[in-house]
Amino acid sequence: MFVHGIGGIRDAERERRAWLEALAAGARAAGHADVVSGLTQGWLADVRFADYSDLFTDPTAQGDRPTDPDGRQDAAFLEEFVEALVDELARQAEERGDRRAWAVTEDARAQLPRGDGQTQGVAAPVRVLGRVLTTLLQLPGLRGSAQWASGLPLLGQLSQVGRYLARREADGSGRTLDERIRERVLRGTDPARPLIVVSHSLGTVVAFEALSGHHGPVPLLMTLGSPLATGAAVLQRLVPRPPRTPDRVERWLNFWDRDDIVVGRPRIRNWMLPNASGVLPVTARVDSDGVWVHTATKYLRQPAVAGPLVEALKK
Missing domain, CATH: 1.20.1440 (de novo design (two linked rop proteins))
Known part of the structure; x- marks a missing residue:
């Protein structure tokens, strides 16, 4: 499952293909050319792009400015x-x-x-x-x-x-924005089947919290360009508190790019408690070319990112 981050309204199918194509390029560079067609044609894994972007839409908002009642x-x-x-x-x-x-x-x-x-x-x-x-x-x-x-x-x-x-912006049913986003992300997942999660940016926060309530096996959680380690601004607002690796996560890989403006120093391991199996996030740095490296596809094209992801899919 792919979980996107900040940005505007998404075209879920188009972005699913773009993420898969980037992953295929990274897989080829990592020496896994044998799985490229399986990734792009969809037979290696059932891949879903969890799109919650429309939930941030506020018809009364002006442009991309903050939209809480008094700001x-x-x-x-x-x-x-x-x-x-x-x-x-x-x-x-x-x-x-x-x-x-x-x-x-x-x-x-x-x-x-x-x-x-x-x-x-x-x-x-x-x-x-x-x-x-x-x-x-x-x-x-x-x-x-x-x-x-x-x-x-x-x-x-x-x-x-x-x-x-903020845990607010409730809808007619009384569910807050964060609750609706997590429900959207987990919709259609089957706890009886292994779930590999690739999350990016804000999506890493969403995936972390959503998986805390997920009861199925998660062989791999991958966080890319994550703001989870941004101290009091993010980490201290997470649920559960104190934050700990979700119980069913078997492996957690976290990647960051030095030129990614959204990512603070990767201190997640120092600030995250392990789950019952002792799993903590393992962080590695990648270096992308070009400007604006805070995109999921930039990360997925990295062999260091694509390699372990493809290996998990092969199991």
């Missing part, structure tokens, strides 16, 4: 989340001795909301955070990204993480 909870989360991203990117730049990247992050830090009460209303800090992200998009690996001309659209999509974790 304050979204703005508070985004301030915390963006500050955590700045801190992590600055730390990485310092460790690499990359003065240019460090200068960009310090410029972004200087623009963060001051928290002194002088910035009035909700729209003002949102605009400020948009400028902070616009500055971060000047980092090597992100500069020139066609997907994000400025930080404000990116901020709007990052706000989906906060909306999910």
Whole structure:
């Protein structure tokens, strides 16, 4: 099962094919050319793309801006989340001795909301955070990204993480947004059959929480470009608390790219409790080419990602 992350409305079948094609390319590079046709033609595994993107649609919202009733909870989360991203990117730049990247992050830090009460209303800090992200998009690996001309659209999509974790936005049945998303993701899964989960971005948070209530075997959970390790902004809002590897997960592989703006340092193993079988996430770094590496297909084309995934499918 593929679980997508932040972004707009999805075409589930088109994206399922795109993810499979990227995985096939990664499998070939990893020495598994024998499974390429099985992946693209669908006989190696029954693959579903769990699409919950429409649940973020709000007909009263303007563009991609946060959409809670008064905006304050979204703005508070985004301030915390963006500050955590700045801190992590600055730390990485310092460790690499990359003065240019460090200068960009310090410029972004200087623009963060001051928290002194002088910035009035909700729209003002949102605009400020948009400028902070616009500055971060000047980092090597992100500069020139066609997907994000400025930080404000990116901020709007990052706000989906906060909306999910807010545990509100109930529908007519009283189910909150996060409950409806998890139900959508698990719909049609059979606890009697093994379930391999490949999740990306916000989808890693959704998959983690959904699998905590899943009773079937999960031979492999794969998290790509995950914000799970973003300290208080995300990790401390997870359910269950304290967070632990879902009980039925037999193996958890976590991949991150240094130039992925959504990913903090992969501290998940240090902050996650093991399940009864002792399973903890194992993290590895990959390096993608080109701009805007925060896409599932960039990760799936990596041999280090595709290799163990294909091996799990073969079993």
